[in-house]
Amino acid sequence: KQEVTQIPAALSVPEGENLVLNCSFTDSAIYNLQWFRQDPGKGLTSLLLIQSSQREQTSGRLNASLDKSSGRSTLYIAASQPGDSATYLCAVRNGGSQGNLIFGKGTKLSVKP
């Protein structure tokens, strides 16, 4: 059964730092992996989606990498800002395109001014 783990559970950094959030999954036969951001009282916002055949995706200050064989993904945030404070969720889609989305429990990021 696919399990998705995110470490650390919480992270606090000063503004301006570059940081990396980690996501690992137990079954490497994934279809794709998606990173989300969740703000209190709001829904999830999709940040990046990486297909299983891709190694990385970039959007602005965000870069997500995928190493399917080792069951790992990282989300790199450059020059962090207080507005980046949120919970970041990683989710993998199992097997073929019809697999379920399996979520990690998230990393709560706090960026201090």
Place this chain on the structure above:
Amino acid sequence: EAQVTQNPRYLITVTGKKLTVTCSQNMNHEYMSWYRQDPGLGLRQIYYSMNVEVTDKGDVPEGYKVSRKEKRNFPLILESPSPNQTSLYFCASALGFGVEQYFGPGTRLTVT
């Protein structure tokens, strides 16, 4: 504006009183899904729908019903709510299976 809307946003009810949480999307998406989020358990899928009149169970379907009579709407029905269904519920939609999902703002349900 492209969005997924849920109503109500907050609901407190009593055990056994039937309730419906509505979900609507304006993006002409074929795929819609319901999740629940609980502390320590993360997000888990309840039901999903590939298109009108096509629904299937997710990981935690017990105690829930759904229907998809129109493409834009995917209501979640709790026929006889119980306290263990107290949770934060999210609706999501996507163009199809396996592509980027867009989430609604969530419905916080408390069953006493």
